[in-house]
Amino acid sequence: MHHRYVIIGGGLAAAHAIQGIRSRDTEGSILLLSRENHRPYNRPPLTKDVWFGTYDMERLPVFPDAFYDENMVTLQLRREVLEVDTEHKVLWDDRGESAGYDQLLFATGCRPKRLFAQGSELSSVRYFRDLEDYLDLEARLDRISHITIVGGGFTAVEMSAALRAREKEVTLVLPEEYPLRRMLPRDLGEGVLEYLRDLGVEVVSEETIVHIDEAGGFVHARTQNGNDLTTQLVLVDHGGEPQSDLAEAAGLDIDDGIVVNEYGEGSRAGTWAAGDVAEFPYLALGQLMRVEGSDHAEHHGRLVGANMAGAREVYTHLPLKWFRLGDLQFEGVGELNARLDTETVWLEPGRESVTFYLRDDIVRGVVLCNVHARLDWARALVQDARVMNAAERSAMVTQKV
Ligand SMILES: Cc1cc2nc3c(=O)[nH]c(=O)nc-3n(C[C@H](O)[C@H](O)[C@H](O)COP(=O)(O)OP(=O)(O)OC[C@H]3O[C@@H](n4cnc5c(N)ncnc54)[C@H](O)[C@@H]3O)c2cc1C
Structure with missing residues (x-):
């Protein structure tokens, strides 16, 4: 099957790319392939509102179901794209099916960075990025009283606060002196640390976990400095890395993500990238940058979608990064x-x-x-x-x- 536009990925950038395409081309066929089981949804609530019992899950989808029909999008969920041939403009998915394209968007986002520790493949070591991860954790939560979170970024911090609100004992193990060390100056970072301690989070700084095993219904973790922790679940949330392997194998230029120009075009004809996975010229700063954030994914996705349909607009938006702690x-x-x-x-x-x-x-x-x-x-x-x-x-x- 041949499509005028093919989008790989089912996240924020992908969903907004549809809007962008349709703002310029009301007819060209669009195929969206996503590895996930769900239509594009918003990830930010997954570490915030959803844990507090007040969130209406109907607000999670980026667009209502009808949006895809109205915009004539062929949506293929639970499909992973495994290979792209940019010369013949065709790709293959994990069912062995192929699709031809004129314009191809990589909106493949990030995946969680893996924990390098002995025993990290055990089932009590989990990652947190997708709706399925939330549903899985929520389903187990009643049987868990203590969780260890590994990571010092904002989602690890938000999850610590959210799980305390659900009356779980939480230990946060982070590699730096204080959370968000790479982003926040000391006084703000120490403020976050204090905030977490006031909530009752046990914060273990300048540490990481190097060994994990399970015995007697508990998880035993050893830290780099030789301290032992007993917990019931290890939640690894120490940042993401761009899912650019598919594009790299297809011959696109890769640096910290898929390198694109100010229009979102990749280095091969008819290829584009948007959102978390794209390294783009941040014109106001005069440098190439990759931004992980919902505001960027929305704006970049929409603009690159429009450019795929011929708009030729330069990305000048200054993306917002945000997070919330109480x-x-x-x-x-x-x-x-x-x-x-x-x-x-x-x-x-x-x-x-x-x-x-x-x-x-x-x-x-x-x-x-x-x-x-x-x-x-x-x-x-x-x-x-x-x-x-x-x-x-x-x-x-x-x-x-
Ligand atoms: C839990 C959580 C909380 C967050 N909170 C905030 C916040 O408070 N503020 C903020 O600014 N940002 C936040 N973010 C970041 C924000 O959600 C991301 O920047 C945004 O989702 C990026 O959108 P994207 O479309 O580029 O990538 P994603 O949303 O990651 O979507 C990528 C999609 O591509 C699919 N995919 C990848 N490879 C393939 C393939 N080969 N074949 C098929 N499908 C594939 C993936 O399964 C996924 O569906 C949060 C992120 C997470 C995970």
Whole structure:
């Protein structure tokens, strides 16, 4: 079967690419192949709202079921694409079926980084990325009183808080001194650490698990520094890596993900990539970057979809990265790298702040804590790339927020 557009992946970028395509081409046939059992859904609630008993699961799908029929999309779920031949423009899935295409989008996202520990293949070691992972954990939860989470990123932090809210004992084992060490400056990161400890999370910093076994209905884990932990489930959530192997085998240029230009085009004719898996020119920062975040997946997916249908629009959006911990909402744009010079201006100690990420007094990134109203302002600062001293920055925050 031949399709004008084929999309590999069933996540946020894929779903929004359909919208993008249809904004330019109302007729060309679209085939979407996803490895998952579900139509595209939003992942962010999986570490947040769904655990608190107040979330309406009907809000999880990105679009209602009717969207796919209305947009004449052939949806093939539980299909993994195994091979792509970019010369003859054809691909094969795990059922041995082939599909030809004119334009092909890789929207394959990330997969969880594996834990390298002896025993990590045991069934009590789980990963958390998909709706199925949530359904699996939720189904086991009644039989579990203690969970060990491995990882220091924002989803590990959110899961720790969510599982405490469900009255589970939680141990968080993280490799750095404090959570989000690569993104947040010390004062913010230590604030997150304190927040988790106040919730009753046992935080074990600068550690990782190297050995796991199961005995007597419990899981026994040994850390790198020789400490022993007894738990019932090890949940590994220490970041993702781009699923670019398929594209790499098909001959596309790969760096940290699939390399695309400002339109989202890959290095082979008729190939495109969007969302978590794409390394794209972040024009405001003048560098190639890969962004894992829902806002980026939506905007990039939509724009690249439109470009597949001939739009030729440049990606200039400054993607937002966000996460939520109880009543603390963090939102960031730009280069959120804690190795840059950072400066935090507190509006209300421990609750509201603006953090600048600086290179030679130029704002490269901004993280807002509980000051959502400043998001456009933060974007404009990164976009402008003006030289500004500390007094000017501080004055701007206190005057305008
Ligand atoms: C639990 C969780 C919580 C999150 N919370 C936040 C948040 O609070 N804020 C935020 O900004 N971002 C958050 N994110 C990140 C955000 O959800 C991702 O950035 C976004 O989902 C990326 O969309 P995507 O379409 O690029 O990739 P994905 O959503 O990962 O979708 C990729 C899809 O491709 C499929 N696929 C891969 N390879 C193949 C193949 N060979 N054949 C067929 N199908 C394939 C996968 O199965 C999957 O369906 C969270 C992510 C997770 C996992």
